[in-house]
Amino acid sequence: MMTRLLLIAAVLLAAVPTRAQEVTGLSDWSIFLDPGHSQNENVGYSGYSEARKVLQVGLALRDMLEERTDIGAVYMSRTNDQQSVSLSQRTAAANASGADYFHSIHSNAAGPTTNYAFVLWAQLSNGNEPNPPYAGGRSMAEILGANFGEGMRIPTPNGGxxxxxxxxxxxxxxxxVKGSRNYVQRNSLMPSTLSEAGFHTSTTQNPRNMNADWKVLEAQAMFWGILEYNGLERTPDRIATGIISDAENEIPVNGATITIAGESYTTDTFESLFSQYASDPDLLHNGFYYLPMLPAGTHDVTVTAPGYRPASGTITMLEGEFTFYDVELLSNIPPVVTSSDPEDGQDPFRLTSLLTLEFSRPMDRSATEAAFSLVPSAGGSAVNGTFSWHDDDTRMVFRPEAPLNERTEYVLTLAGSASGAAGDPLDGDADGTGGDDYAITFTTSFLDTTPPGITAARPGINAQNVELRPLITLEFSEPILPETVEGRVRLLPSAGGTAVPGTVQYRTVGEKSAISFFPSESLAPNTTYVTVVSPGLEDHFGNVQTVD
Incomplete structure (x- = not known):
């Protein structure tokens, strides 16, 4: 058994130089790769850590350099997730190796929506690079930063x-001799850089980081950068990559299969990957695919995914750069009503409230409005009104032109002729088949005979030490006709004098409303002011406020 293992090792060692001749010109150059942190340190969004990600990027880059070039040597500060390596151990190993270059691989951390890439080079306090033999990091940083922007397609401020x-x-x-803040840059005695390729705290980036081939993409961008830094041409790799997403909500699609030139790739799913980092099967998506080593020329592309219409197109492969081909898939699942206000069976429902329907997909406005009806369940004329649309046509609001009848049961119906923006008919009963009606019943409240009244004020009555440019808000017991608000709210010194100039804003807040006054100049210090609401505010039932 020992002899057999040695023979296999000998064969593998003999095969490496053959592949290494693909790129020549690095035989007298070596690099020390430092995957930042150790074990599972710096956990990012949904539990995937910076340490685990950057290790795999480093290993992929090492393999590319060793297998595809005649590089003198590639050294690494760690090669598995069990090792714990201190900063001083990293630089000590780098300096002992005699490597010509040092690069530390990282990702960054901030809020969930922050995501960009950059590379830091060792810099002296005078703004210059260190003197030889420590110079060279700036050139590498500029090359790698640009390559990260190209490959990852995220912002690279300051050119990266x-x-x-x-x-x-x-x-x-x-x-x-090297200046710099970061320990590994300051103490590695050779030219150096430190990369921050995206943010592991990003809800968009870290699901991509979880994908094994995304880490290969980052390594490929660095591999090309190292060749360029050494004055060599990029390898003429033909790599198709991109993101497959939902055309309506832009969420990346899990389980989509793309086929190009006979090669297929299926995007990650909860079962294949994301269950390691989340218990909710709908939480994580990346829609990422990566197809290397494709033949030259133009090829047909087909994309399929459960719950979506197939898509097709063509792609022309580039050499020595990524060929991006993003796909937006259109759902073939019929739209359903996901919520309503009022709810089915609600009693009471305010006579003047707006009626709202929310949908699972964007809707065709004309077809959906034409399919809407609101009638008393005991019979009678349909209620007339106007429609408004919100949230990318996934929420429809109906405003009756007059208050509904008091203590009356109504039927709201949306016929199966309603359709989504893509033409799929409404699935009214949510059974998976479109074309059937959606209907609910509700009962209205008693008629309102009370005019609107103030229920709260900010600042409060007789408040002391109020700021000189306060926001004054009056909360009312019910919605008010907006046209009756203008000119009725003023702020006056209590001792008399000119009204304070400012602007008035009215808004509805659920079953109530609010009027806010914004002074356009500072109030006088140590002065008492009074907010005056003149008679005339009117609710939707014709009840008019008659006192200040």
Missing amino acids: AYGECDFYGASSCGSG
């Missing part, structure tokens, strides 16, 4: 490259 002192501030600069 910063001197460390510029980035962190001059006061953060370290001393010594």
Whole structure:
């Protein structure tokens, strides 16, 4: 058994130089790769850590350099998730290796929507690069930063490259021959850079980071960058990659299969990947695919996914750069009503409230409005009114032109002729088949005979030490006709004098309403003011406020 293992090892070692001749010109150059952190440190969104991600990027980059070039050597500070390596151990190993270059691989952290990439180069407090033999990081940073922007398709501020002192501030600069704030840059005795490729706290980026081939994409961008840094041409790789997403809500699609030139790739699913990081099967999506080593030329593309219409097109492969082909799939699941106000069976429902229907997909406005009806269940004329649309046509609001009848049961119906924006008929009973009606009943409240009244005020009555430019808000017991608000709210000194100039804003807040006054100049200090509401505010039932 021992002899057999040795023979296999000998065969593998003999095969490596053959592939390594694909790129020549690096035989007298070496690099030390430092995947930042250790084990499972710096956990990001949904539990996937920076340490685990950057290790796989580093290993993929090492394999590319060793298998495809004649590089002198590739060293690494760690090669598995069990090792725990300190900063001093990293730089000590790098310096002992005698490598010509040092690169530390990282991702960044911030809020859930922040995501960009950049590369830091070692910088002295005077703003310059270190003197030889430590110079060279700036050129590498500029190349890698641009490549990250190209490959990851995320912002790269400042062209993707910063001197460390510029980035962190001059006061953060370290001393010594390389300056810099980061320990590994300051103490590695060769040209160096540190990359922050995206944010592992991003709800968009970290699901991509979880994908094994996304890490290969990042490594590929760095591989090309290292070749360029050394004055070599990029390898003429033909790589198709992109994101498959839902055309209506832009959410990446899980389980989509794309086929190009006979090669297929299925995007990650809860079962294949995301169950490792979430218990909710609908939480994580990336829609990412990566097809390397495709033949030259133009090829047909087909994309399929459960619950979506098939898509097709063509792609022409580029060489030495990523060929991006994003796909938007259109759902073939009929739209359903996901919520209503009023709810089915609600009693009471305010006579003047707006009626709202929310849908699972964007709707065709004309077809849906034509399919809508609201009638008393005991019979009678349909209620007339106007429609408005919100949230990318997934929410329809109906405003009756007059208050509904008091203590009356109504039937709201949306016929099966209503359709989504893509033409799919409404699935009224949510059984998976479109073309049937949606209907609910509700009962209205008693008629309102009370005019609107103030229920709360901010600042409060007789409030002290109020700021000189306050926001004054009066809350009312019910909605008010907006046209009756204008000119009726003023702010006056209690001792008499001119009204304070300002603007008035009215808004409905659920079953209530609010009027806010914004002074356009500061109030006089140590002065008492009074907010005056003149008679005339009217609710939707014709009840008019008659006193100040």
